[in-house]
Amino acid sequence: MIVAIASGKGGTGKTTVALSLALAAGRPVRLLDCDVEEPNCHLFLDGEVVAREEVFLPTPAVDAGACTACGLCGEICEFGGIIVLPTGAYVFPTLCHACGACVQLCPAGALREVPRRIGELTEMRAGSITLFTGRLDVGQTLAPPLVRAVRARGEGNGLVIIDAPPGTSCPVVAAVHGADVAVLVTEPTPFGLHDLELAVEAVRRLQVPFGVVINRAGAGDARVADFCAREGISVLLEIPQERRIAEAYARGLPVVTAAPELRPAFCSLLDGLDRLRTPAVARAHMGS
Amino acid sequence: MKVVITAQRAAWDAPVDARFGRARTFVLVDTESRELQEIPNSQALDATQGAGVQAAALVCRTGAEAIVTGHCGPKAFAALAAGGVKVFTGAEGTVADAVTSLVAGQLHQADAADVAGHWV
Numbered sequence: 001m002i003v004a005i006a007s008g009k010g011g012t013g014k015t016t017v018a019l020s021l022a023l024a025a026g027r028p029v030r031l032l033d034c035d036v037e038e039p040n041c042h043l044f045l046d047g048e049v050v051a052r053e054e055v056f057l058p059t060p061a062v063d064a065g066a067c068t069a070c071g072l073c074g075e076i077c078e079f080g081g082i083i084v085l086p087t088g089a090y091v092f093p094t095l096c097h098a099c100g101a102c103v104q105l106c107p108a109g110a111l112r113e114v115p116r117r118i119g120e121l122t123e124m125r126a127g128s129i130t131l132f133t134g135r136l137d138v139g140q141t142l143a144p145p146l147v148r149a150v151r152a153r154g155e156g157n158g159l160v161i162i163d164a165p166p167g168t169s170c171p172v173v174a175a176v177h178g179a180d181v182a183v184l185v186t187e188p189t190p191f192g193l194h195d196l197e198l199a200v201e202a203v204r205r206l207q208v209p210f211g212v213v214i215n216r217a218g219a220g221d222a223r224v225a226d227f228c229a230r231e232g233i234s235v236l237l238e239i240p241q242e243r244r245i246a247e248a249y250a251r252g253l254p255v256v257t258a259a260p261e262l263r264p265a266f267c268s269l270l271d272g273l274d275r276l277r278t279p280a281v282a283r284a285h286m287g288s
Numbered sequence: 289m290k291v292v293i294t295a296q297r298a299a300w301d302a303p304v305d306a307r308f309g310r311a312r313t314f315v316l317v318d319t320e321s322r323e324l325q326e327i328p329n330s331q332a333l334d335a336t337q338g339a340g341v342q343a344a345a346l347v348c349r350t351g352a353e354a355i356v357t358g359h360c361g362p363k364a365f366a367a368l369a370a371g372g373v374k375v376f377t378g379a380e381g382t383v384a385d386a387v388t389s390l391v392a393g394q395l396h397q398a399d400a401a402d403v404a405g406h407w408v
Contacts, residue, residue: 074345080338080363083345085371092363095338 002160003273004179006203008195010166012185013215013239017269018163019044019254024266025159028128032154034175035165036119036134036146044254047126055134055149056115057098057142062089066110073102073111082111094141119146121153130154143171151175159270168202176203181277182210183236183269188220193227200233209276211236213269236272237265289319291390292347293383294357298326300384306358309340315383316350319391324383340364340405348373356386362401377402 005018019041022029033041060073060082067088074084081096082089093116103111119136132154134146143165151174154160164175176182182203186196196212203210212228217238228235239245239255239262248258256263294311295302305311314327327350332343344364347355348371355368356376368375376395379386389395 074342077338078336080335080341083341083367085345085348085367086351087371090341090367090370092338092341092367095341095363 001181001274001277002155002162002179004162004164004176004182004208005185006164006172006176006182006199007166007185008168008197008199009186009191012166012187012192013213014166014185015040015044015163016215016239016249016255017183017185017213017237018161020256020262020266021270022129022159022161023254023256024263025128025270026267028130028158030154030156030158030160031129031131032150032160032162033131033133034147034150034162034171036136036143036150036171037165039133039135041131041163042122042124042133043252045124045126045129045131047124047129047131049122049124051123053121053153054117055119055121055146057096057118057145058100058113059093059096059098059116060091060102060111061114062091063110063112064088066108068108068110070107072105072107076101076105094139097142098145118142121146121149123153144174147171147174168198172202173206176208177206179208181273182208183213183273184210185213185215186224187216188214188218188222188224190220190223192220193223196224196227200231211272211276214238216241234272234276236276237269289354290316290350290352291319291354291356291387292316292327292350292352293379293386294355295383298324300324301382303382304356304358304379304386306379308355308357308360308364309343311343311357314343314347314350316352317383317387319387338363341367344368344371344373347371354390356390356395359403360398360401361403362405365398365401 005014022031033039069088071084073082079095082091082102118140122133124131134150165171184199186192211234219241293315294305295315296312298315316325316327332339340361341363344367354374356379360375375398377398378396
């Protein structure tokens with residue numbers, strides 16, 4: 001089962017939920033830190049990095065002698081990654097999305113792809129958890145390819161937990177797309193609700209079954225719970241607003257370590273996710 | 289000399305648009321014959337990113353010697369420099385004002401971008 005932990009708003013507790021689920025599972029877990037602009041799961045785990053690899057994107061390079069400045073590459077590029085001046089084609093690597101269209105299209109054979117490093121991927125063993133972390137290099141802006149690289153490397157049999165980036169943009173879609181089930185973590189505040197509504201819209205469009213976890217329950221009001229009731233969304237778990245939990249998090253301790261009484265609740269959350277996912281599987285089997 | 293001015297409309301009395309990449313429109317002006325021609329910037333205006341470099345490519349293709357605008361970022365500046373187009377920043381007022389200032393040598397010819405790039 002692939003579980004994606006997402007949220008509209010940042011700082012609602014995605015990492016808290018992802019780590020606690022992984023620790024409470026009681027079986028080997030593949031934990032994927034896909035928040036590649038600011039990965040942090042490793043801060044909460046003691047373990048050993050067993051593999052490290054660089055992640056590259058193919059980016060066009062121009063053979064100035066062969067370029068006829070015909071303009072086709074610049075026309076096909078949606079992102080300004082390659083432009084054509086009267087003097088020839090010029091590449092702006094950080095704008096390139098590595099689709100390869102310009103290289104395919106070039107009638108003069110003046111373009112070839114060269115690897116450009118965008119980040120790195122590490123694998124760490126920490127007890128029953130194998131953590132795969134993507135880390136985007138400073139100055140790079142294209143997170144989705146690195147998110148996909150982490151998933152390609154990290155996904156496998158058994159339980160896979162994806163710690164997604166916040167928001168609803170491309171990196172989130174890359175992290176949640178194709179998951180069996182998603183958890184949207186939010187907090188009971190106006191911002192929490194506003195961004196939850198956006199996240200719900202995104203996850204529905206991705207057709208991933210999902211439920212909600214309300215973190216810092218008791219800190220705000222009932223607006224998130226009311227919204228979920230109105231929309232028929234399951235609230236799978238509420239994590240109470242407690243200073244003890246916040247202090248533990250600040251010291252790098254997962255919630256289930258600081259508040260062991262919450263462990264059964266996270267086990268139930270896993271069961272709840274399994275049930276959420278089942279109808280989708282049944283639908284797929286019926287071919288609808 | 290042929291120059292491109294970033295403007296709100298293609299008219300002598302139109303205000304200069306301080307933005308380069310996402311300028312409302314471009315006006316190609318012949319400073320001697322006083323001819324004026326609109327070069328629509330629609331592709332860059334609609335671009336999700338890379339407006340500056342796409343606008344720069346468009347300007348280079350007009351054959352203009354210089355661009356007159358408010359501000360110019362690093363990628364657009366690099367593209368304009370590669371195309372051999374001089375960049376004059378700090379233009380204000382109308383298209384007519386910008387041309388007058390340029391001809392009088394009152395505009396600053398930039399040797400680098402004068403504003404930071406965007407992170408997408």
